[in-house]
Amino acid sequence: MLFKTLILLLCLFTLTNCASKNYIKLEKSNFSKLDNWKDDKHEKALKAFAKSCSSNKKIISAQIFDEVPKSVIKNEWNKICKSAKDYKYTRKKARKFFEDNFVPYLVQGKKGQRGLFTGYYEVELEGSVVKTNKYRHPVYADSPKINTKLPRSKIEKGALNNKKLEIAYVADKAGLFFMHIQGSGKIRISSESYIKLGYSGQNGYSYFPIGNYLTKNNLIDKDTASAESIIKWLNKNPHLAADVMNLNESYLFFKKRKEHNPVGAMGIEVTPMRSLAVDRKFIPLGMPLWLETSYPRENKKAPLKPFHRTMIAQDVGGAIKGAVRGDIFFGSTKKAARSAWYMANMGRYFILVPKGIAKHICLEKKL
16 A cells, blocks of 8 residues: 555656646556457557567666566566467457557547657668769768768768768659658669668757648648658759758668668567557557557548557657657558658557556656
């Protein structure tokens, strides 16, 4: 009883100044209240969860679980990871795994339970390992020996030229700009040869969404704005594109990778349609989430189709900030790219908390 009282006092203490942007509230629920829960392909979610489960060493230091004894977190997580690996990935058994081991909590932030859900994909560009008249825009690696903490504008003017950081060169500058936003990609060198790229570092400058600038200045239609319309505008207006892209001073560096899919913030390959980038200040990486949003649609007048499924928090992103905010990894195909371009729908999610940990958590706190 004394232990529970101490936990309650700690929870109340964390609520001081809950108007903060770092505010989060968890509302206990049950699986029967999750829309279309029984219809999901749970075996695919469990496979994605098991893949990153044992790699999740930082779960014990997650801010959302500050009041939970670290020994409890470690023991519960290890038990669930072992169980996940032992499970046969049939749909019925996978659903039972989640229901037996977790408690769903509706996540709410400063603005309530609904937030924005976008998409990302692996960008594919045509390129060369040597600079030519056609392929002249460099894809840079990072280096601890060279100052790469420079704004995009200076890098684009050649501040990193001839420093042996070039991995490849591409022709599509707008495409490269979007590769920086997506965080991974692959360069097609020939019909049978690719250089696969993963995230290596960032220049330290904040991400700025140029779509906001383009719509605010009536350069693209706000009602039809999408990644595709931004790319088309950049390609049609090369004399203005450089200055607009430089408004986003954030710049990414890459490294060659061997993995088939991009590697997320957990150091493991992300899974198409199952991996979600989140703000790890609020959502610990590796946690399963039940997501309720809508599929992307190119025609904004078309009816919304429910996108309800279990996702695994396995990545982060510069634009993914807040308690209720997510970025869905759609994959590496052309279809995946179009889905990511048009994904910008409101939704909500439930964090699935291991039962042993759920007994100790605060339901409302400021992180």
